[in-house]
Each structure stands twice: as structure tokens, then as C-alpha cells.
Amino acid sequence: MALKTLPTKTSARTLITALPDQKRADALLLLKIFTDATGMKPVVWGTSIIGFGKYHYESQRSAQKGDWPLVAFASRATGFTIYIMPGFGEYKALLAKLGPHKISGGSCLYIKRLAGVHVPTLTTLIKRSTKEMQKKYGAA
DSSP: OBBOOOOOOOHHHHHHTTHHHHHEEEEEHHHHHHHHOOOOOOOTTTTTEESSSEEEEESSSSSSSEEEEEEEEEEETEEEEEEEETTTTTOOHHHHHOOOOOOSSSEEEEOOOOOTTTTHHHHHHHHHHHHHHHHHOOOO
């Protein structure tokens, strides 16, 4: 089964422009952080995910396979989801310095607002995650 969320031709700025004021400001800052940290151009995936780079995966547990961003973020009703694809096992020390956040058991980091988030730590998390994914799946 192929993943349904695919890259689109929508620009990241067009997507961000449609957000409410406070979310727009945080999303623009996230766009800059991700672009600087990865050195990659943003691509909108589906209707709301702004991704950087991509890799191809095939799930060991299910028949799901497809392409997905190396790292990404999305605006959600309660804040932002940041996708750190390797998960968080190797990043406990960084998470301790990050500021207010929650994580899922998988690869989702949830923040309500960037206020209070330690941006250099977030940048390091994005850089390390990107490098880890590139090492595992090849440069993208």
C-alpha cells in the first residue's frame, strides 16, 4: 500500500500565508530554521506538511511503502508538529534543553508556539536528524 501524502506544487510561502497571524509568524521562523539547518528547499506534501529532502521507505511491519521528507513540519490546530523521522532515542539530551514540547512514541514532536523553545537546540535536532536519515537512506 502506497502512502497517500505526496509532494505538491504548492509553495511553502503560499501555505504559510493562509495561517492566522501568530501561527504565520512561527511558521515563517520554522521555514527559515529548517531551510538553514538542512540547506534544502521546502516542498509542500499533501495539504499541510512542509518537508525537506526525501527518502524512500518500505515498512517491515506492514505493506506500506513510499517517499517521505527527511524532516518536516506542519501547522496543526493546537500548534505545530515537527517530524523527526529517526525518532527520539538518540536525542534525549537535546529534548531536555528544547523547552516546552511533547513527543509521540514515533517521530512527532509537538510544540504549541516557538516562544520558549530554544531555537539553537531545535536547529541542532533538525541537523542531526537530517544527517542520520541521509546516512541511513542516502543523500536526498
